[in-house]
Amino acid sequence: MAKVSVTVNGEKYDVPDVEPRMLLSDFLRDRLGLTGTHVGCEHGVCGACTVLVNGDSARSCLMLAVQTNGAEIVTVEGLGSPEELNELQAQFREHHGLQCGFCTPGMVMTGEDLLRKYPLATDEDIREGLSGNLCRCTGYQNIVAAIRSAAARRTEKAS
Amino acid sequence: MSSDRRVNPSEVLRPRNVGAPVKRTEDARLLAGNGEYTADRKPDRPLHLAFLRSSQPHARIVRIGTAAAQEAPGVVAVLTAEDIADDFKPVIPFSRMPNYYATPILPLASKKVRYVGEAVVAVVATSRYLAEDALELIDVEYQPLGAISRGETAIAEGAPLLHEEAGSNILIAREFKKGDVAADLKAAAVRVGGRFEMTRKAPLAMEPRSYAVEYEKRRDAITLYTSSNIPGIVRDAVSESLGLPGHRLRVVAPDVGGSFGSKGSLYPEELLICIAARKLRRSVKWTADRLEDMSSSSQAFAEIVDAQMGFDANGIATSLQADVIGDVGAFSIYPWTCGLEPVQVVSFLPGPYKIGSYRGAVRGVATCKPPTGPYRGVGRPISTFVTERLMDLGAAALGIDPLEIRRRNLVRAEEFPYRIASGIIWDKTGFIECLDAAAEAAGYDRLRKEQAEARKAGRLFGVGVACYAELTGIGSRIAVAPGMPINTGSETAKITIDSTGAITAAFGVASHGQGLETTLAQIIADDLGARFEDVRVIQGDSDEVPMSTGTYASRSAVLGGGAAKHASRLLQEKIKRVASHLLEANADDIEVTEGNAVVLGTDRTVNFKQIAKAVYSDMKTLPVDAREELSATYTYDPINGTTAAATHIAAVEVDPATCFVRILKFVVAEDCGRLINPMIVDGQVHGGVAQGIGAALFEELIYDEDGQLLTASLVDYMIPSAPEVPSLDVVHVESESAVAGGFRGMGEGGTIGAPAAIANAIADALSPLGIDVSILPMTPERIFRLMEQARLNSIGKADE
Numbered sequence: 001m002a003k004v005s006v007t008v009n010g011e012k013y014d015v016p017d018v019e020p021r022m023l024l025s026d027f028l029r030d031r032l033g034l035t036g037t038h039v040g041c042e043h044g045v046c047g048a049c050t051v052l053v054n055g056d057s058a059r060s061c062l063m064l065a066v067q068t069n070g071a072e073i074v075t076v077e078g079l080g081s082p083e084e085l086n087e088l089q090a091q092f093r094e095h096h097g098l099q100c101g102f103c104t105p106g107m108v109m110t111g112e113d114l115l116r117k118y119p120l121a122t123d124e125d126i127r128e129g130l131s132g133n134l135c136r137c138t139g140y141q142n143i144v145a146a147i148r149s150a151a152a153r154r155t156e157k158a159s
Numbered sequence: 160m161s162s163d164r165r166v167n168p169s170e171v172l173r174p175r176n177v178g179a180p181v182k183r184t185e186d187a188r189l190l191a192g193n194g195e196y197t198a199d200r201k202p203d204r205p206l207h208l209a210f211l212r213s214s215q216p217h218a219r220i221v222r223i224g225t226a227a228a229q230e231a232p233g234v235v236a237v238l239t240a241e242d243i244a245d246d247f248k249p250v251i252p253f254s255r256m257p258n259y260y261a262t263p264i265l266p267l268a269s270k271k272v273r274y275v276g277e278a279v280v281a282v283v284a285t286s287r288y289l290a291e292d293a294l295e296l297i298d299v300e301y302q303p304l305g306a307i308s309r310g311e312t313a314i315a316e317g318a319p320l321l322h323e324e325a326g327s328n329i330l331i332a333r334e335f336k337k338g339d340v341a342a343d344l345k346a347a348a349v350r351v352g353g354r355f356e357m358t359r360k361a362p363l364a365m366e367p368r369s370y371a372v373e374y375e376k377r378r379d380a381i382t383l384y385t386s387s388n389i390p391g392i393v394r395d396a397v398s399e400s401l402g403l404p405g406h407r408l409r410v411v412a413p414d415v416g417g418s419f420g421s422k423g424s425l426y427p428e429e430l431l432i433c434i435a436a437r438k439l440r441r442s443v444k445w446t447a448d449r450l451e452d453m454s455s456s457s458q459a460f461a462e463i464v465d466a467q468m469g470f471d472a473n474g475i476a477t478s479l480q481a482d483v484i485g486d487v488g489a490f491s492i493y494p495w496t497c498g499l500e501p502v503q504v505v506s507f508l509p510g511p512y513k514i515g516s517y518r519g520a521v522r523g524v525a526t527c528k529p530p531t532g533p534y535r536g537v538g539r540p541i542s543t544f545v546t547e548r549l550m551d552l553g554a555a556a557l558g559i560d561p562l563e564i565r566r567r568n569l570v571r572a573e574e575f576p577y578r579i580a581s582g583i584i585w586d587k588t589g590f591i592e593c594l595d596a597a598a599e600a601a602g603y604d605r606l607r608k609e610q611a612e613a614r615k616a617g618r619l620f621g622v623g624v625a626c627y628a629e630l631t632g633i634g635s636r637i638a639v640a641p642g643m644p645i646n647t648g649s650e651t652a653k654i655t656i657d658s659t660g661a662i663t664a665a666f667g668v669a670s671h672g673q674g675l676e677t678t679l680a681q682i683i684a685d686d687l688g689a690r691f692e693d694v695r696v697i698q699g700d701s702d703e704v705p706m707s708t709g710t711y712a713s714r715s716a717v718l719g720g721g722a723a724k725h726a727s728r729l730l731q732e733k734i735k736r737v738a739s740h741l742l743e744a745n746a747d748d749i750e751v752t753e754g755n756a757v758v759l760g761t762d763r764t765v766n767f768k769q770i771a772k773a774v775y776s777d778m779k780t781l782p783v784d785a786r787e788e789l790s791a792t793y794t795y796d797p798i799n800g801t802t803a804a805a806t807h808i809a810a811v812e813v814d815p816a817t818c819f820v821r822i823l824k825f826v827v828a829e830d831c832g833r834l835i836n837p838m839i840v841d842g843q844v845h846g847g848v849a850q851g852i853g854a855a856l857f858e859e860l861i862y863d864e865d866g867q868l869l870t871a872s873l874v875d876y877m878i879p880s881a882p883e884v885p886s887l888d889v890v891h892v893e894s895e896s897a898v899a900g901g902f903r904g905m906g907e908g909g910t911i912g913a914p915a916a917i918a919n920a921i922a923d924a925l926s927p928l929g930i931d932v933s934i935l936p937m938t939p940e941r942i943f944r945l946m947e948q949a950r951l952n953s954i955g956k957a958d959e
């Protein structure tokens with residue numbers, strides 16, 4: 001058993017008895033109770049489990065909890081609350097970018113990462129950026145619209 | 160072009176919510192990670208299940224050694240079929256269909272295994288990690304009985320029998336007939352035909368199947384949280400199987416991460432987890448990993464269709480005949496039976512067309528694969544693929560444009576209700592209107608010009624059209640699955656205003672992404688006269704209504720919506736009666752709107768809270784007999800159901816170097832009657848079409864000759880990702896239907912039309928090379944082979 005000290009959504013956790021083989025996704029969900037992070041494949045393809053680790057998007061099903069010792073993690077719960085969604089979450093609602101909501105946490109976390117790092121000038125850029133996240137419900141069109149609109153607002157604010 | 164254009168918007172009397180793109184109630188919680196899917200439940204010290212699944216396609220179980228696993232760390236119990244034999248009755252998917260053999264559903268394989276992935280042993284441990292560790296210690300000795308890997312080999316002489324008691328691998332056989340097909344085909348000016356195939360697919364909801372049973376000691380009761388879209392059916396089946404009355408067995412479908420059919424049948428694991436929780440008197444959880452989900456959830460399609468269509472010289476389709484073999488897998492599913500998918504193919508083959516004579520024969524045969532079950536569209540994606548290919552082949556043979564040949568054969572406005580040759584009756588729907596609207600939105604003539612230009616430049620550019628019609632919102636007169644004994648024809652709404660004035664509406668339907676919490680609240684807000692945001696919808700909970708089934712077969716808007724309308728009206732009448740006392744006015748002069756009862760033309764008004772207070776707590780204002788509980792229940796049955804229809808048009812280009820198909824344009828013109836929420840309808844169409852694109856271009860579950868699944872990960876089983884799906888253009892033709900509210904079901908249509916439209920577009924693109932499209936998906940590899948073959952053929956011809 002190992003001790004894992006992490007900061008998740010601004011809160012510090014010291015968990016003393018973590019099995020070295022425990023996946024980060026299971027750690028977040030079962031040990032910290034943060035079930036907003038979803039597991040759709042456990043083999044790194046669907047992207048549902050995407051979180052930010054030290055500012056970069058990462059698949060929590062492909063990481064071990066012990067690897068994140070000392071790291072700063074953000075999950076979908078850390079972005080906004082149901083009463084006060086953050087900008088990107090609000091655009092997902094506005095544009096109907098979710099149906100069953102299962103892929104959504106991963107989509108939103110990937111979207112956050114894309115918005116922070118890339119200009120996202122065209123829909124092709126957005127679609128390319130989302131290519132590692134699978135959604136079976138929406139056909140992606142409205143997810144792309146949500147991110148496009150969040151990107152436009154970001155540009156507006158910057159200018 | 161706007162994606163929300165509407166043709167002929169219907170006249171609606173002051174709708175406030177129905178018809179508006181109301182933002183969804185569900186979204187805030189789901190976006191903030193506050194949703195609650197089954198795997199998110201946190202019961203007190205739950206145990207965890209893991210299954211040892213069969214590695215054999217077809218084998219006798221000689222011995223199961225579990226001693227070492229029993230001793231493994233954290234293990235609480237190891238269960239085999241023998242250990243639970245006295246704890247349940249098998250669930251039998253009965254049907255009154257002739258020529259049908261019902262295979263029983265068992266929680267764990269008993270005596271024999273019939274497909275790779277079938278659950279054989281269950282380990283219950285204190286964590287999933289430890290339960291999976293213990294699986295490694297179990298040793299099962301099998302005696303192989305010979306794999307049956309394909310439908311055609313299953314019916315071959317001397318094939319091993321999967322279910323000896325059935326006496327045959329043919330589990331279902333049906334034939335539909337009208338007129339003298341043989342004579343009409345013979346007399347036809349043109350006959351076209353071929354062998355068509357739609358390969359096996361996975362519905363692949365992003366949330367894998369998941370179950371959690373919470374055990375309540377005080378009442379010796381269990382609650383099964385299940386990622387199911389038929390919680391009502393599951394409740395009744397588990398109750399019967401385990402001998403548990405409904406008041407000690409609650410079944411809840413909380414937030415569910417998509418189904419598309421894969422969560423629409425009773426599963427062995429649902430029985431097993433309930434049995435384990437009762438045996439151990441503990442809460443138990445299980446969630447499939449992706450491999451388990453792909454190799455044990457119900458699968459889709461898997462049919463081969465030999466079909467011919469005859470046309471007269473004017474392009475009128477006179478006759479159609481088809482022989483279908485459905486590879487239904489190892490078992491029937493509950494409650495739909497193994498007939499659901501293949502029988503539906505022959506039921507719907509004539510499609511929206513007035514074809515004179517018809518013969519459709521189908522055999523569903525058992526193979527060593529997971530059962531096929533409902534998948535978005537059920538049967539119709541294939542029937543539409545076949546019929547639409549035949550229409551295009553006929554058009555080509557007669558030199559008629561594909562659009563025109565359809566116009567000549569579609570049922571016209573004045574001909575409804577129309578009984579097609581398989582016996583299905585279409586009620587009035589905008590078949591031709593959809594065709595015209597799609598052609599206009601796609602710029603059909605322009606596309607043909609573009610195609611001519613492209614061809615001159617040597618590019619492989621094609622345009623494909625597909626029309627279909629489907630039955631939705633089916634009432635009690637028609638069984639959703641043929642001969643099925645359970646009632647799927649009604650749904651209940653129970654609307655209550657409690658003593659705080661809060662409005663709660665309970666339904667038996669079970670949304671798994673469709674947004675029913677929003678759309679049903681829209682209907683109630685309008686018909687009750689409440690504010691949308693004040694209506695809370697509860698669904699998917701067996702404790703909330705006495706009987707229910709769930710959400711499937713494009714029924715919830717029609718049945719749930721109809722129940723909501725009627726219950727709203729009943730409750731509104733009660734409100735008016737109370738208000739008439741309080742406002743000293745005639746009930747007929749009172750209007751209920753936005754949560755207030757108002758005397759028409761005055762400013763005298765009481766709100767729901769005041770009305771609730773008068774009824775429930777303030778005993779001075781109302782006479783005793785006027786204190787009616789503010790609650791109304793209505794069970795709605797549309798009796799027959801209603802038709803929905805669409806035309807899809809696709810333009811594609813095939814890259815001759817990579818053999819990839821690029822979709823340049825995709826248009827859907829659909830008639831789902833009155834739109835409750837256009838934003839949600841568009842979303843359903845987008846998602847359905849994306850799945851249709853997957854079926855047309857990428858998705859295929861491949862089993863080898865030994866019954867092993869070769870595509871068991873998301874790397875090998877490719878569903879479309881964002882770059883593969885184009886932006887769609889959706890046009891709504893709102894012709895009102897006859898059911899309550901004028902709604903039609905529309906959740907499945909996208910997946911029905913898209914594969915056929917894309918198949919036709921690819922065939923059109925490749926027609927200069929003389930290539931036909933008769934199997935889906937058209938993967939780059941298949942296209943490459945066809946192009947290679949065409950090249951060799953042309954060399955051969957040149958040599959002659």
Ligand code: FES
Pocket residue numbers: 038039040041042043044045046047048049050059060061062
């Ligand atoms: S669960 Fe991590 S990528 Fe699918």
Ligand code: FES
Pocket residue numbers: 097098099100101102103104134135136137138365416417672
């Ligand atoms: S919204 Fe259901 S998988 Fe994306």
